[in-house]
Each structure stands twice: as C-alpha cells, then as structure tokens.
Amino acid sequence: MSNYAIGVDIGGTNTKFGIVDRNGEILYQDRMLTNEPDDVQDFVDELYEKLAPMIEKYGGHENFIGIGVGAPNGNFYTGTIEYAPNLKWKGIIPLAKLFHDKFKLHAKLTNDANAAAMGEMMYGCAKNMKHFITITLGTGVGSGIVIDGKIVLGHDGFAGELGHTIIRPGGRLHPGTGIRGSLESYASATGVRETAIELLSKNPKEESLLRDYSINDLITSKTVYECAIKGDNIANEVFNFTGQILGEALANFILFSSPEAIVLFGGLTKAGNLILDPTRAAMEANLIKIFKNKVKLIFSELNEADAAILGASALVWEK
Amino acid sequence: MSNYAIGVDIGGTNTKFGIVDRNGEILYQDRMLTNEPDDVQDFVDELYEKLAPMIEKYGGHENFIGIGVGAPNGNFYTGTIEYAPNLKWKGIIPLAKLFHDKFKLHAKLTNDANAAAMGEMMYGCAKNMKHFITITLGTGVGSGIVIDGKIVLGHDGFAGELGHTIIRPGGRLHPGTGIRGSLESYASATGVRETAIELLSKNPKEESLLRDYSINDLITSKTVYECAIKGDNIANEVFNFTGQILGEALANFILFSSPEAIVLFGGLTKAGNLILDPTRAAMEANLIKIFKNKVKLIFSELNEADAAILGASALVWEK
Numbered sequence: 001m002s003n004y005a006i007g008v009d010i011g012g013t014n015t016k017f018g019i020v021d022r023n024g025e026i027l028y029q030d031r032m033l034t035n036e037p038d039d040v041q042d043f044v045d046e047l048y049e050k051l052a053p054m055i056e057k058y059g060g061h062e063n064f065i066g067i068g069v070g071a072p073n074g075n076f077y078t079g080t081i082e083y084a085p086n087l088k089w090k091g092i093i094p095l096a097k098l099f100h101d102k103f104k105l106h107a108k109l110t111n112d113a114n115a116a117a118m119g120e121m122m123y124g125c126a127k128n129m130k131h132f133i134t135i136t137l138g139t140g141v142g143s144g145i146v147i148d149g150k151i152v153l154g155h156d157g158f159a160g161e162l163g164h165t166i167i168r169p170g171g172r173l174h175p176g177t178g179i180r181g182s183l184e185s186y187a188s189a190t191g192v193r194e195t196a197i198e199l200l201s202k203n204p205k206e207e208s209l210l211r212d213y214s215i216n217d218l219i220t221s222k223t224v225y226e227c228a229i230k231g232d233n234i235a236n237e238v239f240n241f242t243g244q245i246l247g248e249a250l251a252n253f254i255l256f257s258s259p260e261a262i263v264l265f266g267g268l269t270k271a272g273n274l275i276l277d278p279t280r281a282a283m284e285a286n287l288i289k290i291f292k293n294k295v296k297l298i299f300s301e302l303n304e305a306d307a308a309i310l311g312a313s314a315l316v317w318e319k
Numbered sequence: 320m321s322n323y324a325i326g327v328d329i330g331g332t333n334t335k336f337g338i339v340d341r342n343g344e345i346l347y348q349d350r351m352l353t354n355e356p357d358d359v360q361d362f363v364d365e366l367y368e369k370l371a372p373m374i375e376k377y378g379g380h381e382n383f384i385g386i387g388v389g390a391p392n393g394n395f396y397t398g399t400i401e402y403a404p405n406l407k408w409k410g411i412i413p414l415a416k417l418f419h420d421k422f423k424l425h426a427k428l429t430n431d432a433n434a435a436a437m438g439e440m441m442y443g444c445a446k447n448m449k450h451f452i453t454i455t456l457g458t459g460v461g462s463g464i465v466i467d468g469k470i471v472l473g474h475d476g477f478a479g480e481l482g483h484t485i486i487r488p489g490g491r492l493h494p495g496t497g498i499r500g501s502l503e504s505y506a507s508a509t510g511v512r513e514t515a516i517e518l519l520s521k522n523p524k525e526e527s528l529l530r531d532y533s534i535n536d537l538i539t540s541k542t543v544y545e546c547a548i549k550g551d552n553i554a555n556e557v558f559n560f561t562g563q564i565l566g567e568a569l570a571n572f573i574l575f576s577s578p579e580a581i582v583l584f585g586g587l588t589k590a591g592n593l594i595l596d597p598t599r600a601a602m603e604a605n606l607i608k609i610f611k612n613k614v615k616l617i618f619s620e621l622n623e624a625d626a627a628i629l630g631a632s633a634l635v636w637e638k
Contacts, residue, residue, distance in 0.1 A: 073609060083608040131474035145575065147471055154466075154577025155450035156613070164607045165571040168488065177607050252484040256464065256575050258473025288483045288496050289402040290392060294475070 002065035004058050006051065006105070007313030009112055010034055010071035012086035012139035017047065019054055020313040024123050026306060028054050040089045044098045051103075066106030067099050068315030070115025070308055072140065076315075077157035079109045085176030086140045108315035112136075112308060114151050114160060117144025119311030120263055124302040131259045134300070135162065135250070137268035141184040147257055163188070167249045187246045189267050192221040196238045208234040225271045239274045246275075247282025254283070254291050261296035265307065269299045321384035323377050325370065325424070326632030328431055329353055329390035331405035331458035336366065338373055339632040343442050345625060347373050359408045363417045370422075385425030386418050387634030389434025389627055391459065395634075396476035398428045404495030405459045427634040431455075431627060433470050433479060436463025438630030439582055443621040450578045453619070454481065454569070456587035460503040466576055482507070486568045506565045508586050511540040515557045527553040544590045558593040565594075566601025573602070573610050580615035584626065588618045 004027070008017040011034060018029030030050060037043040055061060073084040079096025081089065099107035110118075117134040120126045126134070130149040136142035141163030145152040152159045163184035164177060171181030172194065185191050196210055196219050209227040213219050227235035250262055268275055280297050287295075300307060323346070327336040330353060337348030349369060356362040374380060392403040398415025400408065418426035429437075436453040439445045445453070449468040455461035460482030464471040471478045482503035483496060490500030491513065504510050515529055515538050528546040532538050546554035569581055587594055599616050606614075619626060 085607065129474075147466060147473075148469075150467075152466055152576055155448075155579040156577055158609050159575065159577035161574040161577075161607065161609075165574050166567050166605055167485070169486065169567055179605055179607065248485050248488055252571065253575070255480040255484050256478065256572070257471055258475055258478035258480075260474040286485055286498055288404065288480065288498065290477050290480075 002063055004064050005313040005316045006055075006064060006067040006103075007115075007309035007311070008047070008067065008069045008099075009115060009308030009312055010069065010074075010087075011112060011308075012072065015043075015047065016309055017051065018309040018313075019058055020310060022317070024310055026309060027058065029309060035088050040093050040095070040098065043089075044102050048102050061104060064105055066108065066316030067103055068115070068312040069095060069099060069107065069109045070112035070312040071095060071109060072112055072142070073158070074109045074111045074114075075157040076108070076110040076114070076153055079107070081109070082158075085174070106316060110151075110312070110315055111142070111144070111160060113142030114144040114153075115311035115315070116142070116265055116304075116308045117146055117151060117311065118314050119307035119309070120144075120265075120300060120302060121146060121149075122314055123310050124263070124300055124307055125298060126261065126263055129260050131257065132261045132263060133162075133253055133257065133259050134263045134265060136304075137187055137189075137246075137264060137266040139189055141188050143253075145257060146259075152257075162249070162253060165249060165252065167245055167252070183245070183249045187242055187249070187268065189221045192224055192238060192242055192268065193219050195241055196224050196235070199234050199237055199241075203234065206234060208232055210235055221268055221271070225274065228271070228274050236274065239271055240278045242268075243275050243278025244282045247279040247284075248286050250279065250283045250297070251286035251291075254287060254295050258291065259295060261298055263298055263300050265300045265304050321382055323383050324632040324635045325374075325383060325386040325422075326434075326628035326630070327366070327386065327388045327418075328434060328627030328631055329388065329393075329406075330431060330627075331391065334362075334366065335628055336370065337628040337632070338377055339629060341636070343629055345628060346377065348628060354407050359412050359414070359417065362408075363421050367421050380423055383424055385427065385635030386422055387434070387631040388414060388418060388426065388428045389431035389631040390414060390428060391431055391461070392477070393428045393430045393433075394476040395427070395429040395433070395472055398426070400428070401477075404493070425635060429470075429631070429634055430461070430463070430479060432461030433463040433472075434630035434634070435461070435584055435623075435627045436465055436470060436630065437633050438621060438626035438628070439463075439584075439619060440465060440468075441633055442629050443582070443619055443626055444617060445580065445582055448579050450576065451580045451582060452481075452572055452576065452578050453582045453584060455623075456506055456508075456565075456583060456585040458508055460507050462572075464576060465578075471576075481568070481572060484568060484571065486564055486571075502564070502568045506561055506568070506587065508540045511543055511557060511561055511587065512538050514560055515543050515554070518553050518556055518560075522553065525553060527551055529554055540587055540590070544593065547590070547593050555593065558590055559597045561587075562594050562597025563601045566598040566603075567605050569598065569602045569616070570605035570610075573606060573614050577610065578614060580617055582617055582619050584619045584623050
C-alpha cells in the first residue's frame, strides 16, 4: 500500500512542494522559484532533483500513490496548463504528462486556487461547509469555488477565474491579459504596489513614509503595510482603495453562488483588519438585502503553503 | 394518478400561468398583472378565480399533482419570497404556503429565473447541456445558473441573482435596491428606456425619431427597437451601449462557472442582432484567452412564457 502523496503548488513567483501522509500531515516541504528555470522541462527536472532524495527517504516510488499539482490555469480534465498569464511557459503545456514521465508516478493537475480550496475544505476553516469561495490574494488573484461540496470546474475545467472579472470597466490595464479593470489589476501584490505609486504621484505634496522607499523595487504590499500600521495616510488609503474594489467584487461573487463564507488566502491577508475592514464594508454596501450580514468573510486558518500542498496532494488520494 | 401540474411564473409586470401535462404540453395558459391586486392574498385569490374553472375542466384537484411557482427572490428551500425589489409585496412572504392553502395542492416555489432555466434544460436549447446560464432581460434582469445539470441554489437558496452584480461602480442608481451600477439598471427594459432618455438629453441637437415619442411613457425598449431598425443613430447607440455593459457582465459570469452557453430570454431579445452583436463583441473582448470564442451566446428557442410555465411546473413533477 502506498503511504504518501506529493503535493506541488505552482504560483506566479514560488513553487511549494511537500510529502503528505494519509492523515494530511506534511512530512517534508520546500520551495523553489517558478520562473527561474528556462523552460517547463527544466522546471520539472529541477523539481525532481529536489524531491528524488526525499522520495528515497520515504520508501521509494512504490510507497507513493502519486503526485498532485496545482498550477495557474491548470485543467483537471486535460492535465494541461493553457495560456497562463502569470507564467513564462506559453501556449498549452501538458504538465501532468511531464510530471508523470519524470517522476514515474500517477499525476493529477488542477488550478492552483482550486487546490487551495480543496485543502481548505479538507483541513481548514471550511471543513464543515458545502458552499464557499476561496480567494487567493497573491502575485495574482486566484479563486476556488465550492458548490454542494464540489469544486466548480465548468464544462471545460476552467471555471473559477474570478481574478479576471472586470470590476473597473476601462480601468487599469492587466499586462498579462491585455484586459482593463480586472480584479487582479487591483487586489494582487502588484496591484497594491501600483495603487501606492499612483497615490504618491497624485498627491505630490502629501508627506508619506512610503517616499523613503525607492519606487523601482522597494514599494511592495509588505512595505505599504508597514507604513500603514505606523499611521501613514497614503499607505492606509492604499488598503481602503484596494478593499473597496475587492469588496465590490466579492459582492458580485456572492450574487452568483450564495456561499456560506468567503475565505481569503495569500500575502495581502497579512495586512489583517487594514484590508479586511474596508473589504467587508464595501461588500456589504453592494449586496441586496437578502444577502446582507449573512456571508462570513474570513481569513484562512491554514498556513497558505500548507493549504495548497495539502489540496494538491488530495487530488491523488481521491481516485 | 395525477395527470396535470400547474405552472405559475410571477414577473415584475405580468404573471403567466398554465396547465401542463406529463409530456410538457401546455394545455391552457393565461396571464394577469402582478401588481394590480392590493396585496399578496388578493393576488393568490384572483389567480385562483382564474384557474379554478380550468382545474374543474381538467378533472378536478385529484387530477393535479401540484402547483409550481417561479417568482422573483423565490426560495426553493423555504417556500418564501424575501424582499423582492421588483414586487410591491414587502418583507418575507410565505408564498408556497399561501398557494397550498388556497389551491389545496402540493405547492413548490423557486426563483422565476431558475424556473425559466429549468424549462430551458428540460424542453429548450439547453436540453443536452450540463453547464449553462440563462439571463432573462425583462422588467428586471434575472438569471438561472446550471452546473453539472443542477440549478445552483447556494447555501440558503438565493444563488443566481446576477442582475444585481455591479458592472458600473458608482453608476446608475437602482431604485429598488439602492445600489449603484448594477446590471439590471442598464440591461432591463427600464434600463434601456433610461439610456434612451439620457442619450437624447446629452445630444440635444442630434435628430432622432425617438423625439417623436413622449418621454413620460412612450419611450420603451420596443419603441427604441422600432426606431433603431429604421436606422436611427441614437436608438442604435442605445443598443450598443446596453450590449457593451451586458457583454462585460456576461464575461464575468463565464469566468465564474465556464458554461457551455449563455441563453438569453425576455423582451430585450426581440431586438435580435441589434442587441446580440454588441453584447457578443463586448463579452469576447473581456474574456481571457482560455475562454475566447468558446461560449455560445444564444437566444432561447422557447416562447418565453412557455419556458417559465414549464419550468415552474417541473418543480412538482420532480419529487
């Protein structure tokens, strides 16, 4: 009997991976940069180099049931990644096959955000919920939608791309998609940084701690947070603006599937109430009466990397 | 054995009702104005007066399996209508119970748009589809979402209120909800009329056939259509503007559930390609690559009233 599964979470910046047992315990985990290897084969090879010694340590291939992978635009039905805007691998990539060929293990792929939702449903704060939506606020904005206890995949496996919904028509251009005004252009780490730079240039005379950082690389959602908790006006305004847009978008999602909760993951959630309060206010203000004060807006209780690795590994536990 | 069901479709303006047999044939149908009776009990009484002779004609109560009702904000789980913005019945109305008490028949309630989607799935152009969304462009904008062959109800029965999603933040005020910029404020009959009036006042020097109609009551989506097919610029611009907004909203819906098709119903679809072409163009322009040129955008093949009556009646056929 196989005792272990491998879970891999491919994000726009980092790839996290781990070895998971049947009880959902992560026995080993590590990470690598997603876009550093030149192409996708190099990426798979490099990941294999890192995992091979651990596979040996845990009893070799025959002790592993398979490898589950979550990746942007990952398609559960076909095992391919198609045109992922945040990755440098272009076109249609047969990722499940590449993993299978290299690792000689049963390989299953899904959207990275769907994997996180699955992890949350199996081990996190959505454990007893049949209707919820997870939103990952990371390099990009991902989403996993659960209805009646099942991940929504759609007719072709690509459902749940809520980061690309339009919330400011004609607004900020998304360099990866060429579309204006999508949620991801505002509520991602990149979006927060861009909002900070915009507010600084729009208010050239207003003092701000953010002006001590170089625009080129030091203004990040982390530095904005650090300035905001020191009471910096512009930094706080960045979170209010981001929360306003995110909250409006969440109201739209609620109108679709009427979930019991929305679970927020990812880097931006480290800003705590600075982002949660304006988001909740805008969400409630844009809901029709039947939905008001009903839907829980919560942060994931799981460590973000854990949720994604656990969720990805769950793909191969479930047959 | 009961041979017939009653299907009732309650809309913002008209209520349509009919007697349906097991094969989905409508043997009798009629309509009444929804908001003419003073309160909901008067409404149920008046509807009963109209249906009672037909119930007799088709073999009396014992020959009827029940009465299925579709209504705005109708909740399948609870049998109540809650705070429907387009009806004059306020608060929480136990509609299924009122129907049961009056008709002495098993009564089931759902959202009017969900009933239409069910009709489309059982008898219309979505007959072989497991993933689709219906959008009703009537007095208001309703929606029914089907995923894996099931209507999406959400954790509380209120899912699928896409007409209230925000698509122009800070935009037109919806008098029923108090929310700005929702799809329904633009893509409904009322929205089309308002757009026509706005464009006429913004372009006071531009000639338009629409100026021959009185603003107070004669500009409707029908008169706008009649002027548009005669080549009137402003009337055509009304449909382009409406289609632009509707298309953006549809792109958002596709990102949620990745349906095989979106089926449009309702009064506005009578404008044919005048509304379909700009809607499709805006929809495609706002989709990320994996969804482009994939999702069918079609008009319902069923007579609108038929779809809703059939769908409502299906509530009682299915146990």
